Structure formats: C-alpha cells, structure tokens
Amino acid sequence: MDSPGDYKKVKLPVFFLDETGILNKKDDPFFALGVLRTERPHELQRVIKTLRDRAHYYEEIKWNKMSPLKFDLSKNIITAFLSNQSATFSCHIIRKTEVDFEKHFQNDLTKVYKSFSVILLKNNIDPTGNEVSTVIADDYFYPDGANLELATRAIVNDHYKKLKLACFLQINSKSSDLLQLTDLLLGAVLYDLKLNEGLIQRYGNLKSQTLDFLLSQLRVKHSFFKDNTGSKRERFLRDKFKVSIFKPRAGSVKRAEAA
DSSP states (O other): OOOGGGGGGOOOOEEEEEEOOOOOTTTOOOOEEEEEEEEEEHHHHHHHHHHHHHHOOOOOOOOOOOOOHHHHHHHHHHHHHHOOTTTEEEEEEEEEEGHHHHHHHTTTOOOOOOEEEHHHTTTTTTSSSOEEEEEEEEEOOOTTTHHHHHHHHHHHHHHHHHOOOOEEEEEEEGGOOHHHHHHHHHHHHHHHHHTTTTSSSSOSHHHHHHHHHHHHHHHSSSSSTTTSSSSSEEOOOOOEEEEOOOOOTTTTHHHHHHH
C-alpha cells in the first residue's frame, strides 16, 4: 500500500455478503453465496431509500416473500443497481451432492460457509490494486467460541500478505437495504437454476416475472444457465453480473478446504 500521504488513492470497496439454502437440508440441492460490491454504497442506498419513500414501503425485501407492491419496488431497485456504475454482483452456487462435506469439512457447516465465503471474496478483491475492503454479511449462525469475522479477515489478509480486508461484520439483513438487494439478486439466480434443473415449474408468478425482468435488463436471451443457442452452461460472466456453479475438479475442493 502507498504511504499514508497517498490515502486518497486507496479504494475502499464494501462487500454485502448473503447466502441462500440450508447446508444440512437434504431436499434443498443447492447452497449459494452472493456478494454485491460497491465503492460508493451511500449512492445506491440513497436511491433505494427514495424508491421506498415513493412506494411507502418499509418492510424487508426478501426473494422468498414477493408481493405485488414488493414486485414493483424490486424492479425499480434492480434498475437502480444496474444503473449504478460502481456496483457489481457475483455469486457461487454449490451442488451439495457434488461436495463431500464430511470428508473435507468434517460436516462443520460453519467451516463450509467460511471457506466458500473466502473464495468468493478473493474472486472479487483486486489482488494488485491499492484497496482495503469491508464486508457486511447477513447474520449467519455461528457457535459460541468461534469468530467468523476475525477468522475470515485473517485468512484473506494472510493470503495477500497485506491489509486487504479491514472489517468483517455480521448484521441482521432487515437493517440493510443493500443486503436485501443481494438477497433479491441471489434468489433470482437460484430460481433460474431450479427452473433449468426441472425442480420447479414456470408459472406466471411474481418471482418468474422478477427473474424475467432481470434477464431482460441484462440482455440475457434465455437464462443465466443457457447460452444464446439454448445449450446449458454453468458460468455467466459479465463485468456487472457474474454467476458460477462450483465445480469440484482436482484441487478445487482442497483449496476450499484450506481457505
């Protein structure tokens, strides 16, 4: 990092980290982590506050609880995200049948959460850039005596051998519009995947309409998981929006285990 006199050159991105899926629930095939990154969170927050005030809607925005009023507000919030030059979204999806949690993580679900959170953060931190990040995460269960925040910060900084992550803080998503936005985007991606896997049927419901709106705004023809020819794919990579399914190739689970 540059000297303190060059502090104005230091970038200060904030990551809003959310998860979906229950790791030990057998009838839920996926676990996913998503992160919204922005260097100017106050700008996006201010726009969302204005949209809430116009709609007179102040309840939590959750993908699993869509309503007509929330649908209109969600579309406006998605548009605000896509219009914000600083904000990006990235997520990793884990097929639970493809990772041996007992072998690699001793069925310690908090270790799974920590390990894949670190991988997702590393994929969104500029390794060479002059930046110091902050993570605001949804309040995920962690047992007494364990410290997810300090452990994650230490792992990331030790990896880069420099200060790259200054703070990792868990808060209730009800208190953060940007965590709720992360949940909204992550929920849409998982809904899309479940449609493509045949796990749910497409109906003209509000969730399908929200997904269709997001795809249309990103100019995605079929799905995050189908290319323009209709062939299946497991990664969708754009500067603004990145989706990938974790592939347990040689060494990849080991790297997650070591994270």
